[in-house]
Amino acid sequence: MxxxxxxxxxxxxxxxxxxxxxxxxxxxxxxxxxxxxxxxxxxxxxxxxxxxxxxxxxxxxxxxxxxxxxxxxxxxxxxxxxSEDKPERGTFRVGIADTLAYLWLSPLLQLWQSNHPLLSFELTNDVTPTLTHQLQQHQIDLALMVANETLAPDLVVEPLCSYPQCWVAAPSLVGQQQHLTLDTLATFPILSFPRDTHPWHYLQQLFSKCEEPPVVHTCSAVAGLLMMAEQGLGVTFLPEPLVKKPLEQGRLVMIKTEETPPELSFCYSWRLDDDRILPRLLAESGRSIIDVSLA
Structure with a gap:
């Protein structure tokens, strides 16, 4: 017809x-x-x-x-x-996990501003459980966060990237001990992302095998975790791109244990009932930047 x-x-x-x-x-x-x-x-x-x-x-x-x-x-x-000729207007709210914000916020925002010059972006850094809740409550429109198989069925979830993780500490804290058993590692303070995040749950499972669990200090900001680790306040495990420069400059050293931390995967997510094309356009353009860097 x-x-x-x-x-x-x-x-x-x-x-x-x-x-x-x-x-x-x-x-x-x-x-x-x-x-x-x-x-x-x-x-x-x-x-x-x-x-x-x-x-x-x-x-x-x-x-x-x-x-x-x-x-x-x-x-x-x-x-x-x-229509590609119709400029997007208004405000678009993006929530982003702190790891991705630390690595990618500037180039992502530059690209989005270039592609959508009439759009205002409201950016929020937070942990994945909070970002998921904010999506469901219509408080944000798009989330860049840790991938989680238990994410709600009312959300669209698409893969973004994943990074290997490693244990690191200041040389002043661990000295020449760059290969530690879990029991020895548990004797140091552990620095982690907050309770109920993916890294926090991994720590609970990992140190459940130890006779004495470690003292765990949490912080939601990557910059805070890095600063505390470099100052010798504890041992932490983070995605490798976050610690590449401190390792090269000798401010941190890599620690090996009998169990390698799993890769940390990230995703894009938006509400299933959001029928706009804008979330997918932003997701695809953002993924293009990260894909090139990982190639």
Whole structure:
């Protein structure tokens, strides 16, 4: 069913005249008649009654009219949503895990500003449980966070990237001990992301094997964890890109244990009921930056 024929039908129905419709649609009257005839043939019904007194819509035509209007509205909305020429306006709220903010916030925001110059971005750093809750409560529109197999079914979740993790500490804290058993590691203060995050749960499982659990200090900010580790306040495990420079500069040393920390995976997520294309556009453009860096 051609949208043009439906649009012609709606115009004739509203104006009550083939001639008036031809003028407004900038088409000849025979062209208007041909479109209506094609629609009538496709549907197998008569849509208008034409006689000397004028043009009247039939009962079947009146039945079709509201459906045709809905289809035209949907067609217009679809074109507007996918149009690259339509600039996005308004405010878009993004929540981002601190690890990703530390590594990628500046290039991500630069790219998004370039692609959507009329859009205002509200950025929030937080841990994944909080970001998930904020998504569900419509407090943010898009989250860049730790991937979690238990994320709610009302969210769209797409993979972003993953990083290997490693244990690190200041040389002043561990000296030359760069290979530690879990029991020895547990004798040091442990620095971690907050309770109920993926790293925190890993620590609980890991040190459950030890006779004495370690003292664990938590901080939600990557910068805070790095600062405390470099100052010798504890041992921590973090994604390798975060500790690359401190390791190269000798401010931290890598510690090996009998169990290597798992990779930490990140994802994009937005609400399933958000039918805008903008979350996916931002996700795809952001992923393009990170994919290039990981290649």
């Amino acid at each position: 051609r949208i043009r024929n439906l649009a012609t039908f709606v115009k004739v129905a509203h104006l009550g005249s083939f001639h008036a419709a031809s003028q407004q649609l900038h088409a000849s009257q025979p062209a208007i008649s041909a479109r209506i005839a094609a629609l009538e043939e496709e549907l197998g019904v008569k849509l208008f009654q034409r006689d000397k007194s004028g043009t009247r819509i039939t009962a079947r035509g009146a039945q079709l009219l509201p459906y045709a209007e809905k289809l035209l509205a949907i067609s217009q909305e679809m074109r507007e949503q996918v």
